[in-house]
Every structure is written in C-alpha cells, then in structure tokens.
Amino acid sequence: MKARLNVGVIGLGRLGRVYAADLAQRVPKARLAAVADRQADLAESFARDHGVPKWYQTHEDLLDDKAIDAVAVITSTSTHREVVIDAARRGKAIFCEKPIALSLAEAAEMLQAVAAKGVFFQMGFQRRFDSGYVAAKEKIEAGAIGAPVLLISTSRDPYPPPVEFCDPKVSGGLIADMGIHDFDVARMFMGEVRSVYAVGGALAYPELKAVGDIDNAIINLVFENGTLGVVELSRNAVFGYDIRAEIWGTKGSVQVGYFRQTPILVMTGQGITHDVVPHFMQRFERAYLAQIQDFVDNVLEDRAPRVTGADAVAALRISLAATKSYQENRPVQVSEI
Amino acid sequence: MKARLNVGVIGLGRLGRVYAADLAQRVPKARLAAVADRQADLAESFARDHGVPKWYQTHEDLLDDKAIDAVAVITSTSTHREVVIDAARRGKAIFCEKPIALSLAEAAEMLQAVAAKGVFFQMGFQRRFDSGYVAAKEKIEAGAIGAPVLLISTSRDPYPPPVEFCDPKVSGGLIADMGIHDFDVARMFMGEVRSVYAVGGALAYPELKAVGDIDNAIINLVFENGTLGVVELSRNAVFGYDIRAEIWGTKGSVQVGYFRQTPILVMTGQGITHDVVPHFMQRFERAYLAQIQDFVDNVLEDRAPRVTGADAVAALRISLAATKSYQENRPVQVSEI
Amino acid sequence: MKARLNVGVIGLGRLGRVYAADLAQRVPKARLAAVADRQADLAESFARDHGVPKWYQTHEDLLDDKAIDAVAVITSTSTHREVVIDAARRGKAIFCEKPIALSLAEAAEMLQAVAAKGVFFQMGFQRRFDSGYVAAKEKIEAGAIGAPVLLISTSRDPYPPPVEFCDPKVSGGLIADMGIHDFDVARMFMGEVRSVYAVGGALAYPELKAVGDIDNAIINLVFENGTLGVVELSRNAVFGYDIRAEIWGTKGSVQVGYFRQTPILVMTGQGITHDVVPHFMQRFERAYLAQIQDFVDNVLEDRAPRVTGADAVAALRISLAATKSYQENRPVQVSEI
Amino acid sequence: MKARLNVGVIGLGRLGRVYAADLAQRVPKARLAAVADRQADLAESFARDHGVPKWYQTHEDLLDDKAIDAVAVITSTSTHREVVIDAARRGKAIFCEKPIALSLAEAAEMLQAVAAKGVFFQMGFQRRFDSGYVAAKEKIEAGAIGAPVLLISTSRDPYPPPVEFCDPKVSGGLIADMGIHDFDVARMFMGEVRSVYAVGGALAYPELKAVGDIDNAIINLVFENGTLGVVELSRNAVFGYDIRAEIWGTKGSVQVGYFRQTPILVMTGQGITHDVVPHFMQRFERAYLAQIQDFVDNVLEDRAPRVTGADAVAALRISLAATKSYQENRPVQVSEI
Numbered sequence A, B, C, D: 001m002k003a004r005l006n007v008g009v010i011g012l013g014r015l016g017r018v019y020a021a022d023l024a025q026r027v028p029k030a031r032l033a034a035v036a037d038r039q040a041d042l043a044e045s046f047a048r049d050h051g052v053p054k055w056y057q058t059h060e061d062l063l064d065d066k067a068i069d070a071v072a073v074i075t076s077t078s079t080h081r082e083v084v085i086d087a088a089r090r091g092k093a094i095f096c097e098k099p100i101a102l103s104l105a106e107a108a109e110m111l112q113a114v115a116a117k118g119v120f121f122q123m124g125f126q127r128r129f130d131s132g133y134v135a136a137k138e139k140i141e142a143g144a145i146g147a148p149v150l151l152i153s154t155s156r157d158p159y160p161p162p163v164e165f166c167d168p169k170v171s172g173g174l175i176a177d178m179g180i181h182d183f184d185v186a187r188m189f190m191g192e193v194r195s196v197y198a199v200g201g202a203l204a205y206p207e208l209k210a211v212g213d214i215d216n217a218i219i220n221l222v223f224e225n226g227t228l229g230v231v232e233l234s235r236n237a238v239f240g241y242d243i244r245a246e247i248w249g250t251k252g253s254v255q256v257g258y259f260r261q262t263p264i265l266v267m268t269g270q271g272i273t274h275d276v277v278p279h280f281m282q283r284f285e286r287a288y289l290a291q292i293q294d295f296v297d298n299v300l301e302d303r304a305p306r307v308t309g310a311d312a313v314a315a316l317r318i319s320l321a322a323t324k325s326y327q328e329n330r331p332v333q334v335s336e337i
Helices: A014-025 A040-050 A059-064 A077-089 A104-117 A131-141 A179-190 A206-211 A280-301 A309-328 B014-025 B040-050 B059-064 B077-089 B104-117 B131-141 B179-190 B206-211 B280-301 B309-328 C014-025 C040-050 C059-064 C077-089 C104-117 C131-141 C179-190 C206-211 C280-301 C309-328 D014-025 D040-050 D059-063 D077-089 D104-117 D131-141 D179-190 D206-211 D280-301 D309-328
Strands: A005-010 A030-036 A054-056 A070-073 A093-097 A121-124 A148-156 A193-201 A216-223 A228-234 A242-249 A252-256 A264-268 A271-274 B005-010 B030-036 B054-056 B070-073 B093-097 B121-124 B148-156 B193-201 B216-223 B228-234 B242-249 B252-256 B264-268 B271-274 C005-010 C030-036 C054-056 C070-073 C093-097 C121-124 C148-156 C193-201 C216-223 C228-234 C242-249 C252-256 C264-268 C271-274 D005-010 D030-036 D054-056 D070-073 D093-097 D121-124 D148-156 D193-201 D216-223 D228-234 D242-249 D252-256 D264-268 D271-274
Touching (some): A005 A014, A005 A059, A014 A070, A030 A040, A054 A059, A059 A077, A070 A280, A077 A093, A077 A104, A093 A280, A131 A242, A131 D264, A148 B216, A148 B228, A179 A193, A179 A228, A193 B216, A193 B228, A216 B148, A216 B193, A216 B216, A216 B228, A228 B228, B014 B030, B014 B040, B014 B070, B054 B059, B059 B077, B070 B280, B077 B104, B093 B280, B104 B309, B121 B280, B121 B309, B131 B242, B148 B179, B179 B216, B179 B228, B179 B242, B179 B309, C005 C059, C005 C280, C014 C040, C014 C280, C030 C280, C040 C054, C054 C059, C059 C077, C070 C280, C093 C280, C104 C309, C121 C309, C131 C179, C131 C242, C148 D216, C148 D228, C179 C193, C179 C216, C179 C228, C179 C242, C179 C309, C193 D216, C216 D148, C216 D193, C228 D148, C228 D193, C228 D228, D005 D280, D014 D040, D014 D070, D014 D280, D030 D040, D030 D059, D030 D280, D040 D054, D070 D077, D077 D093, D077 D104, D104 D309, D121 D280, D131 D179, D131 D242, D131 D252, D179 D216, D179 D228, D179 D242, D179 D309
Parallel strands (some): A005 A030, A005 A070, A070 A093, A093 A121, A148 A228, B005 B030, B030 B054, B148 B228, C005 C030, C030 C054, C093 C121, D030 D054, D148 D228
Antiparallel strands (some): A148 A242, A193 A216, A242 A252, A264 D252, B193 B216, B252 C264, B264 B271, B271 D271, C193 C216, C216 C228, C242 C252, D148 D242, D193 D216, D242 D252
C-alpha cells in the first residue's frame, strides 16, 4: 500500500472546488497532485491558492500525468462519458460525481471501459456518508424498527438553478437532477424499485415552463418486495435547504434530517425563531469530506467501493422511469426502461 | 335564540361517549337531554353516571322525544343513512360524524332528506377545529407562505382496528376509512382534487389480507388548479399516533403536528427520550370539544355550518377515487366517480 | 360517601373564576353551590352565566350557608387568615390557594384553627398536578436518574403585575410572590432546604423601585442533605410564559417544560418561527382542573390532602428566608426564620 | 505580511493534538513547523504521522528554533508561566490556552514579560468562536433582545477527570477549572462582575472529597451595572456534554446550545429517542479551528487579539473570588481578590 494517493481533480465548479480543497487540506492520505478546468485561469488560481503543484486546462493533459494515481471527475454530467472512459483507458482509479450520465447507453459504455481496464470506480452519492443517513442505516440493520415497509425521502432546494441549467436536455429535468439522490437513498434503505408514478408542475416558478422543466414533483415508488416509498422534490423551500428521510418499519421509525443550522433560539414578542440550513454545502460539508476520504482509503487499501457503477445505473434507471411516468401520466415499470 | 340547546347523542361507542361527556359537562350552552345506544345497558349506565335525564335503546325513540332539539349521530357509518334521514324527517338539527356514508348514493339520499325538511346539518371533521390546523389556515390566509403549491397530509395509527372491522365492506378500507380526514384537510388548504393515484399494501399486518384490507398507502393528488398533494396513511406507527400536515407555498411553508405529549425529556446514558401522542383521544380532545361547541353555537345562533354535507360528499368522492386507483393501479379522475 | 360535593368559591378574581368555572362544568363529582365576591355585581353575573344557584357578597354569608360542604379560598393573600379561620370554625372542608399567608404567624393561626376543628385543609400548588411535573416525579421515583443532586426551577412571567400590586407589603415581593411555586417544587423533588442566598434587581422595569419591588432574582438553595438548587425568577419574558425545571441526578436528568403552544411551525425567508405559551392559564389550565378535582375527591373519599398546610408553611419559610437574604445580601439559614 | 505563519505547538495532550492537527491540515495560512512534548515518543510519532518537519522534547528547544514565528501553548496550566515567559523573551507570537495561570501573581508576571517584549499574545477561550455564541452576540448587539439583564451559563461534563487531576492544587478546583469558560462568557455578554456567591458539593462522586474537590456548583453573579448572572457547573451529565447559555433582555431572550449530535430520531414503542453531544471535541471542533485560524490571521495581519491577557486575568479573578466564596460561604467582591 502506498502511503499517500496522488489525486487529480477534473472540474472546478462549485462542488469540484469543495472536493479539491478537501483533498488539498483535510485528507492526510491524499496529495492533491493536479487540478484541471476548461477555464484555465480558474485552474491556475486554485492551484496557486491551495499549493497544488500542477494545473491543466484539459482533462487529457491531467490524465497523461503519470504521477497521478486517481482522479475525481466533477465535470458537468454531459462530459462524464468522455472523461471517465479516457481515465479508465489510462488506468486511473476513478471517483465520479452523480449522476453517472444522462442516458443508460452512456453509462453502459463507461462501465464497459472501466471493466475492460479493471480500474477502481466509485460513484459519488454523498448522503450515504452523512452522519444521519449512516446512523439510520445502522439502527435499521440493528433491528431498531423491525422490517422497513415505507420510505419517505425529501429534497427541497431554496431556489431553482439558473433557468438555462434547467433545460431537461442538459439537466435531465427536476426528477432526474434532484431526485437521483432520493432514488439512491430509496435503494439504500429498501432495495430495488419495481414501479413508479410521478406528478409534477412548474408551480412556483412559471418561467421554468419555457424550458420544459418543473419545480415540484411527487413520485410514488413500489419496491420489488412490495414495500412503498414516496419521493418529494421541490425548488421552493424559500427559507433554506430541506433534506429529510423517514423509514417506517413494523416495530418503529427513524427520521433523518434537521432544520436549524446555528444552535441559537431568539425569543421575542414575535415568537421563537431560529435559522435554517442554508444550502447543500452547509448540510453536507462533512459528508463530502467523508466520501472523498472513503474513496482515497478504498484505493489505497484495495477495498471495494461503497457505491458502485451498478448503483449509479440503478438510480438513473429509476429517475428515467419516473420522468417517463410524469410525461405519460401513468405508472411505469422500471423494467420498461 | 334559545338559551340552551337540548341535544341527544345517538351511538355511545368510544367517540360517542366523548361527545356525550363533552355535551354533558363542557358545553355550557348545551344540555345533554338523552342518549341512545342499541346496547341498552350502556345507554342506561352512561345516563346514570353523567346525570343525563333520559336514555333510549333505539334512535327512533330518542328522535320521537319532543324535548330534543338536535342530535349528534355517532353510530357506525353503515347506519348513518337511516338515522340521519329519520332525524331530518323529525326536524332535528343534525351533527353527523365522518364519513357521511360508504357510498355516494346513500349520501345523496341523506342530503335530499335534509334539504327537504330544511334542517341544520353539520359534518364532523375534527381536524378543522384543531388549534394547529386552524392556525395554519389563518397564517396561510394572512399570506405567510404566499400561494400554496403542495400539501402533505399524514395519518398514522399505532395499530390497526380489530381485523373484523377492517373488512372494506364495513369500513370502506384503509384509504376511505383513514384517508377521508386527509382528503378533507387537502380540500381545506388547497381546493378541489382533480385526480388521484394510490399505492398500498398489507405490509406490517399480513393478516389483513384475509379480509382484503391494507395497512399502508400513499396517495398522490393533483388539484384542479394544478397544485400537488400527497397523503400518507399507515397503521403501524407502533410508538403512537402521528398526525401531521405540511403546506408549501411560493414564499414559505407551514408544518402542523407534534410528537411529544408530556412536556418532559429524560436524559440518560441511553440518550434523550420523550413520550409520544398515544392516540386520537389525546391528540384531538380539544378539537372534538371545539367542534361540538361550534355545532351548538351554530344551531342556537342560526349560523351556517363550518363543514357541510357537500364537504363530506367531496371527501368521500376522493376516497372512492383513490380506492379505485389502488385497485386498478392507474390514475383516476375524481370526475369518474 | 356523598355522591357530589357542594362547593362554594370565595373570591372571583382571575384565578377564582377559573376554579369556579371548572367546578361548575368540569368536575362531575362537585356541584358549585355558591360563589362570593366583595364585588356583588361580579358574583351575581358569574352566578347567572354559569347557573350557580346562589351568590353572596361576603365570605361570612357564604360560609353560613348550611348546604355548602367545602370552600375554595381564592381571595387575596392578605385575607386568607380571616377567611380560612372563619371557614374552619364553620366546619367546612377548605381548599386554599397559595401562598397560605404573608407571615408565619398568620399561617400558624390558620393551621391551629383548622386543627382545632379537624377540618380538611388542602393547599393549592398547581405545578404538583401538571403532567410534566407529575411525570418527572414518577420517573425519578422509578430510578430513571439515580439520586437527585441538583434542581433548577424557573419561573418567568411575560410582564409584571400592575405596579400597585407589586408593593411587597401586599404581594410579599417578587421572591415570595413568584418564587413560592419554585420553593414548593424544590421541596417536592429534593426535600427540605437548609439555607438560601438571593440576588435581585429592578432591571427591566425601573418603576418597580418606587414600591420597593424587583423584577429579577436568582436564589441559591442548599438542601438539608447537601444537594443544591437554583431558582430563577423574572418578570420580563416578554415573549410569553416560561416555566421549567431540571432535576439532575447521579444517573441522568429530567427536563420539564415547553415553549410552543400551538403545534405549528412557520418557515419563511426570515427563519423558522413558532408561537409561545402566553401565560399561566394556557400553561396550567389542566393542572388547575386536576388540582380541584383532587380536592373534591379527597374530601368525598376522606383521603389525606396531597399538599398540606405544613407544605405551605415550609415554602413560605423558604421565601421569607430568601427575601431576607436578598435584603441583607448574605446567606440565610431557613432555621433563622 | 508573510504568506504563511510558521507555528510550533507546545504540549501534545488531548487538546494540543487537536490544535496541532488543525494547524497541520486545516489552516491554509499556517505551517505547523514543529511540535514539542515532554513525552518524546509522543512528539516524534505525531510529527511523523502528520508530516511535521521537526519535533522537540522541551519547549526551550522549540523556542530556540529560529524558523518558528509563533507558538501555541497547550501545556498544563502550572507550566504556562514558564513557557509563556520563555516564548515572550524569544519574541514569538503566543497563543495560550485557558486558564492563563492558577494565580494572579503568575499571570501578572506573564503579561509583564509579554508587554516588555511587545509580542502578540492571544488567549484561548473557544466558546467565543462557537457559531452559537457568535450569533447570540451579534443578535444582542443588533438589539434583538433589548438591554441584557440576566445571564445563565451552563457547563456540564459527562464525567469527572481522573481523580488525581481534580486536586485543586493542580486544577484550581471545579469552580476555576470548568467555570472559567462561563466567567469569560459572562463578561462577553454582560460586562464586568462585581460580586459572586457560590455553593457546591461532591454530590455524585464522593471520592472527590479525598482530594478536596467538588462535582457540582452554582455561582451567582452580580455585574457592575447591577445585572445578574448564574453559572451552573456539573461533572455528572452522564448522558453527554451540556453547554448552554441564555441571555435575557428587556425585549427578548437568546438561548444558545443543543442536545442532539446526529440528526436522527428513533421512534419505537419505548418513545422517541435521540443521541447527545458526547464531549467537548464534538461540540467545539469547529470553534477550536476558528480560534486558531483567528490567531494565525491576527498575527499575519497585525491585528489585535480578540481575547486578551486582560480578559484572561479578569476571568481568573472571578474564578478565584467564586472559589473563595464557596470556601467561606459568603458573598465575595471580585475587588477583594
């Protein structure tokens, strides 16, 4: 086992910078060896500010760097196919942020390339590393709630992305873009999904209709074992960021999530008030760190990934089924996709 | 206006006794003049214990009592048609516990009889009188959350009724029996329902399959104005009674409900623990009282009922549509029913 | 045992009307036979509105009423001595609202009169009947927190009484007037108090200095068994009413109290807000009812009172010691009083 | 301004290792240049594991290292005087963990040495950097609660230190050792303290009596402006770590603190349960990081320290007054010390 893993980060958008900063400063077993971004100035300034020895403008150049053992692919989803396949061909261990791709065909190509070269491949679904979801899973496996029979998974953003990013041809649409986290959570707690039914609408931001997207959706799930789920998605939690899950079993229930970020209450004549979780960076800061640490440890110690390409494909398949259900207003079997 | 309303209670089951005791002791403007129950000994002992002047075994005998101005009909749903029609014919003001009937045809007959005699008729949906639901409605009407776009209404019982009461021919089935409260809440906050889709199963109590009932259901709602809802029903909140609602708007959200009954926390090496709401009597004790007070006040002051026969029919129609959707596994338009 | 106890209420101030209304409508085993108040019109209108058969202007006239078995004395503290002694001499069972008197000498006279006639005497300290305090006591007696070593008891009012009622010659001053509840709670959980030390000030309402009263105080307690306590009193919980207790033991802790009255949360861009408990009537409505029911049951069933004259004297003695400590700025032994 | 500050950490106990790890990995503007600990093997292994270039066994050797700009002194309190004076003489910028010393004489000597050489000196009181305390301070300064009139500051540990560390000659005793944080918080929110009164006892761990220490204390504070405070200290919060503050003002109140560490609730037939904050590392992890970042920034940017030697002396003086009050069972003026 190597003492430290040389990692390159490809894509320095909002989330890419988080992973890169974590790798630079908070993952002792990793060394951030290089960053790459199409915006050369962004790559250069990030490298300078964080003491990263090398920076590149293209993913190919970074991948050609022999000193690099592993890469984190945090580019826009539409480029995942190309970058992951290139990385696999060069034998790099790969961490790929969700969703794996916008289509099953692309995902299949990627996983073929990974399998062909036998490289390590781990998907990013950070809720699996959040202390609440982890504790819930442990409690359930310890029998605290008996057999799970119902899942409720909720994702609410404080506002929508810029409308140009909401075009379903780019984002996959609300159900795929936001819901994929919840579909992964659903599988984590309940198993495989048999069928879905979705309703939705552009209810709070009618301007989304122009690009064909929606801002609220409710998706019913029936799992293969007959148990039930519901996924609640919204872009108008205008007060903040609301991520929750409830798992109901034959002997009890677990609730995951919280609303208050700063531990103070203000009590005045207007009632009792507290703040909220602003957005995903505050909510999942530690989960992102735990996840990339896990990737580094897995590669160094030659362990299996906790979230696989097959997991990513399964979540994608559910999101495509749910999108189809919404479009056709009928229950859709996941096996149809 | 009369100073006090002479009220008779028909049906002294669990809930009938609550209404009767409230009328006997806690509604100053009412006088509990008589009670009736098919179990004569129950009627007799209740009358004796609560100082009620008269008791009867049949609803007809109570209705023939000229001293009685108004009746509360708390009998089993299958008898509502007969009792309400008999009461209307004798000119009594009527309070009828939900659901109005098991079929729309029965409900129509009842409302025709009521209209024919012009008697006062008020339906019982006690959540409309709960301080939380009332405050939520007021906040929303005051603009606190902007325009509502999504409703989540939850009902979870700690255990199922005895299996013989779960036969859908008697109870209407889980979706109608439990969900009718949530369908009424949905209309209260969001308006009329256009279509529904329901999934469900006998997941925690497989013995319910023998009578054809289920113990969990998720029902999607699309309202006529395009907004969305989801109703979550369960019989296996084994820790207690869980009644909640969330209404999400363009400018905020309101959450209704609570989990802790007794205001203490116990903190030990095993963590922090508190108790729960045991069941509906603890959760809605004050709402039941407020509701029957409202009925008495409305009759005495000649005011319109807050919950009408039309409200009851609308909720029943949604529950029938949702039941049909579950049975046929397809979205159902409420107008189909 | 009589079937129903004929009770008279003396004093129809804010709290007297609560007890009287409870006795009139919510205590089946009691019959509110008469009310008395120096304001004749108040007595008359209350009697008329609540169907009370008789009303009086003086306590003597009510006490001379042979039909009355028991009286609730809810007059101002300065009159307790006279009314209780008169009631005892006429053989009535007595419920007396706290505090028993403003001085130990008065209290001794009262209890002598009670003892001389052997009448039933119960003090009002409603926190002992609150579901939270009751549950805490039960948990502690069941061993949930091991041996108690520390008590924190908190009372905060939303605003001070009218300044003329704050004159310590009338009210006893903040420490006696408010704190007596906490001193009773202290004894309920921890046992007898050995010494006290108090600090205080007119910090939020400087106008109280004109009458010699204060609006905030902190009182340290050392119990005879060496355990510790602190009582926190305030008149400026401007948002509402804040009554709490914490009992810390060798194996855990119990917290009593709550902040939210109505079960809703409002979530907007300004954060998450809920309402508060407005004042003592909302907080202790059920405790007042449970307490007067207990009194009626005890008299009818010839049971010992749950809160005795000796309890009242002990709490009074602590409040006098604490007041003296505040005045002299030194620790005071309760035995000095 | 230098780009990065070369920092040495002296003392690698539990807390020293936290600061050192933060400086090594999480403070980009700092470079952990060396560590020192009397246990040479501890210093060596820490340096090796964290990539620290140099390690020393004595503080003198570290201080003689010319490459080092600044030191964090995290040794046991009894050594602060010697280490800080040595560091000042060598011109190092100094961060010193609380308490500054066990006596005012020692503290005076230290601050004289600091002043004589004009070195930067910042004290460690991490609650001042906790998001809750910071937000409370901001709210109060923005006028959210009017003028503060009362402070409650609470510190409860889950268990006492090993009994040999509880000897007041080493630790200063419970009131100084734990309470100094609360006395600093008191000054942060309310200003200078005029007098104190303390009660305490070895109530949960009688074995502490052997070394002359106690495990619970309540300390009343009167501030120079006449406002009030109470500090509650305990070693037997057996469930976890309980750090809270309440500041009450003329127009409202702020509560700081929280009980639940992991964001899940488990709901079963035994009630609703959640976990707790285990200990100070979980509660203040981010505050420790923010504090040492602040130190580094202040030195690099030549800014005044947020917590000064004078602050440390003031808190120490209060703790000595409170200890004396406990010993002599009388109110003590801080000016007596």
